[in-house]
Amino acid sequence: MAPLTALLRPPTRADRPALTDLEGTAMGADAWGDEALAGELAGMPDTRWAVVADLDGELVGYAVLMTAGEVADVQRVAVADAYRRRGIGRQLLDALVGEATRRGCTELLLEVADDAAAARALYAAAGFVLVSRRASYYRGGRAALVLRLELARP
Numbered sequence: 001m002a003p004l005t006a007l008l009r010p011p012t013r014a015d016r017p018a019l020t021d022l023e024g025t026a027m028g029a030d031a032w033g034d035e036a037l038a039g040e041l042a043g044m045p046d047t048r049w050a051v052v053a054d055l056d057g058e059l060v061g062y063a064v065l066m067t068a069g070e071v072a073d074v075q076r077v078a079v080a081d082a083y084r085r086r087g088i089g090r091q092l093l094d095a096l097v098g099e100a101t102r103r104g105c106t107e108l109l110l111e112v113a114d115d116a117a118a119a120r121a122l123y124a125a126a127g128f129v130l131v132s133r134r135a136s137y138y139r140g141g142r143a144a145l146v147l148r149l150e151l152a153r154p
Contacts, residue, residue, distance in 0.1 A: 001085070001086055002086070003086055003087035004055065004083065004086045004087055004088060005087070005091070006053035006054055006055050006060060006061065006088055006091060007053070007054040007055070008051050008052070008053060008054075008091060008092070008095050009051065009052060009054055010044075010050065010051065010052070011041060011050050011051070011052045011062065015052055015059055016034070016037070016038065016041075018059040019037055019052070019059065019062055020033075020034045020037055022059060022060075022061070022062065022078055022080055023037055023076075023078060025080065025081065026078035026079065026080065026081070027076075027078060029139045029140065030113075030138050030139055032076075040064050040075060040076075041064075043066070047066055047067060047068065048064060048065065048066055048067075048075070049064070049065045049067070049096075049099045049103075050062060050063065050064045050065070051063050051092060051095045051096070051099075053079070053083075053088050053091060053092055055083070059080075060079065060080045060082075060083040060088055061077075061078060061079035061080060061083065061088045061089065061092055062076070062078055062092070063076060063077045063078070063092035063093065063095065063096050064076040065096045065099055065100060067100060067103050067105055069105075070104065070105050070106045070107065071105060071106075071107055071108075071109065072096075072099075072100035072103070072105040072107070072108045072109070072151075073108070073109050073110065074093075074096055074108060074109070074110035077089055077092050077093055077096070077119075077122075079092070084118065085118065089119075089122050090122060090125075090126070093122065093123075093126055094126075096108070097126070097149065097151065100151055101151050101152060104153075105151055106150070106151055106153065107148055107149065107150055107151060108128075108148070108149040108151055109131070109146065109147070109148050109149075110123065110128070110146070110147050111134065111137065111144040111145065111146055111147075112144065112145050112147060113137075113138055113142050113143070113144060113145075114133070114142060114143040114144065114145055115142060120145070123147050126149065127149055128147035128148060128149045129147065129148055129149075130145055130146070130147060131146045131147060131148045132145075132146045133145055133146070134146060
């Protein structure tokens with residue numbers, strides 16, 4: 001399939017139902033509920049930054065970044081099933097890296113499920129390296145890998 005280029009934009013209040021639906025289908029048992037998602041978005045722009053991927057009016061992905069001092073954390077990168085492996089995840093991740101760098105962060109951290117091969121490949125291609133492993137981090141006893149990307153100073 002050909003790569004796609006989505007319009008990346010800040011989320012709006014009107015996007016929340018679509019974000020909640022996407023969260024549930026993309027993250028399954030580990031999905032944030034509507035209130036948790038609202039809490040993440042409420043932190044914008046102080047400690048949170050979010051972006052949605054819009055294809056002709058359809059919300060097909062989103063990402064959330066949390067920053068604290070010089071360290072940023074990828075809170076979420078989610079892409080609708082029909083649009084995975086088409087470049088949307090990379091666009092979202094690149095936007096998070098750019099925002100973390102703009103905010104003066106020197107490192108970007110994230111957790112990814114050990115069994116999430118596609119996500120792990122995305123992060124490896126972006127230069128993330130393994131820092132540690134957290135046993136039984138996700139529901140069902142799945143392990144998480146903690147990954148780190150060193151960021152260039154702005």
